[in-house]
Amino acid sequence: MKHLFLLMFIVLFGAGAFAQVKTDSVAYGRQRAKINAMLAARRLKFGQYDTSLTKRSGIFHMQTKNDIRRSNQILMDIVDTDDEIFIELKKLFDYRTNQLNYTAFQKKQIENTAREVEKERIAYMKTINSFRAQNEALKAQTAKQNEDYQSRQKLYIIAMAMLIVSVIVLLILKRKRSN
Template sequence: MKKYFLLALICLAYGSVYAQPNPDSLAYQNQRKIINDMLAARAAKFSQYDASLSKHTGIFGMQTKKDIRRSNDILMDIVSTDNNILQQTKVLLTLKNNQLDYRTFQQQSIQTKVKETEDNTIGFMTTINKLRNQNEKLKAQVQIAEKSESKMKFWLIILLILFIITSILLIAGKYRTIKA
């Protein structure tokens, strides 16, 4: 029992070493990393925007047109980053849907193969049962034929014996008539 357990453990260890990663899941992970990096950049830009709103470089602590333009530029950059994040999220969802579609395809193909195998097995079993029934019928016919053959041989022997006896009696009768 220990040998089988160790063999299974070794097979699993070698299998994990030589296992190929799924390229779709790698693309999915890379896409997630891109989106997370973009979200971190957006958070940094938002903190810059917040800082630019608090800057008041004008006279009497007022905001100048330059401060407002700088804040608007940062805000436009944030909007641009948000649009890129949405586009990358669509790509991520497409990858996820493709993975789900591929898994569904794999499951359907496996189910199809299982169904075909079951159908083949049932077909083979049906064929085997039909052949067994035919074999039993043929054996029964052979036994009936052998019985009828043995009966026919028996009656032929009886007829032959009767023919021989009748022939002997006729010959003996003719022999007596010739003698008399």
């Protein structure tokens, strides 16, 4: 009777767990099918046990020793089936645990990759910002150099103009003295 309640609990719990389990694992699917087949066989044996309890082949419609032995044999078969179901359920839960561990491992890998990508993204942003700052500094330096160049160019033009004017003035003065 204890096994019956335990089995019913496992069947009910297992049915809920089976409804929630959605996996691509072929081995996991085969294991589930095997357990479901074993549970169906157990239900049949329990049905046989139930009918064997009501079977009375003795005098005055009483149960004989053979009837009781057959019932006990069916009950022992049910217990053996229950033990096999427990073993197979453990295998099934091991598959599920391994899948959960594998999923956790994948999740950890994804998180690590995400962290690395974030670090790289931040490093790229820092590099881009430093390049922008360098670009702005170079633009400012270029603008200053252009202003300095234009100022010097104006000075050179003024100096050249004064030189030309002074040469012309000197030539004019030299001609006036020579005449």
